[in-house]
Amino acid sequence: MSETAVQRQPTGMEILADLARSNRDPQAAIEIARQITELQIAQEKLRQEQDRFDWEKQDRDARVAFAEAFYKFKENAPKILKTKHVKIEKRDGTPGPDYWHVELDKACDLLIPALLKVGITHRWVSEDLPNGYVRVTCYLKHRLGFEEKGATLAGPQDQSGGKNPIQGVGSSKSYLERYTFLGSCGLVPEGKDDDGAGGGIVQEEADKHLKAISEATEPKSVMEAWVKAVEAAKALDPIDFKSITIFTEARDERLKELKRAK
Numbered sequence: 001m002s003e004t005a006v007q008r009q010p011t012g013m014e015i016l017a018d019l020a021r022s023n024r025d026p027q028a029a030i031e032i033a034r035q036i037t038e039l040q041i042a043q044e045k046l047r048q049e050q051d052r053f054d055w056e057k058q059d060r061d062a063r064v065a066f067a068e069a070f071y072k073f074k075e076n077a078p079k080i081l082k083t084k085h086v087k088i089e090k091r092d093g094t095p096g097p098d099y100w101h102v103e104l105d106k107a108c109d110l111l112i113p114a115l116l117k118v119g120i121t122h123r124w125v126s127e128d129l130p131n132g133y134v135r136v137t138c139y140l141k142h143r144l145g146f147e148e149k150g151a152t153l154a155g156p157q158d159q160s161g162g163k164n165p166i167q168g169v170g171s172s173k174s175y176l177e178r179y180t181f182l183g184s185c186g187l188v189p190e191g192k193d194d195d196g197a198g199g200g201i202v203q204e205e206a207d208k209h210l211k212a213i214s215e216a217t218e219p220k221s222v223m224e225a226w227v228k229a230v231e232a233a234k235a236l237d238p239i240d241f242k243s244i245t246i247f248t249e250a251r252d253e254r255l256k257e258l259k260r261a262k
Helices: 012-022 026-075 104-117 165-184 203-214 219-234 241-261
Strands: 084-089 095-101 120-128 134-142 147-155
Touching (some): 026 104, 026 134, 104 120, 104 165, 134 165, 147 165
Antiparallel strands (some): 084 095
């Protein structure tokens, strides 16, 4: 390369500026200054349009990426089962609500890794409403920046079980978070709220297996009762995966109880 530095060619703006400074005709200088101003305005407008085009393209790309990622998620979405048994006795001693529902932490344990695998995270936004109601909205966000507003649900404080107001709000938020998350993922928990451990095994047989697991007096007998229950669920066509999940939870809970009793 020559030792002589390559001189930079002046821009059109710089040429006009030099002409304006060197021109002794005031009218000509004013005209050149006007052209410089128009050129500056045109350049700024062009820059803004380019920025807007780049932003819109980035937004479109992010939306497309989110849609593709969500499609991949739905192709291999985990099954969400109702694994939490709620049995409430009324104050007068008579039986109250008795049902199974999805546990938020367990649903998250399944859904969060599946979403992260395709580059999607989630968050909740809650709002306090009049008369003690609370509203929760779930959002799903792709790693490229696009965020989609998902399901929104509102409800009153949970006053069951003698909860105080703070506990009631927390319980309601947890319930709403649970179902807005599932709704935003387009998933419906399998089974019915009141179908107990069913889904394949008849209620009477399911209760028998659960009783055997929960009343076992040593870890070995717990495992034996659990194996028997699981084999019964696997013998069905199709396999009763929901009951297997419930039996496994009962096994884990009984093993914990026996460990604490030592």
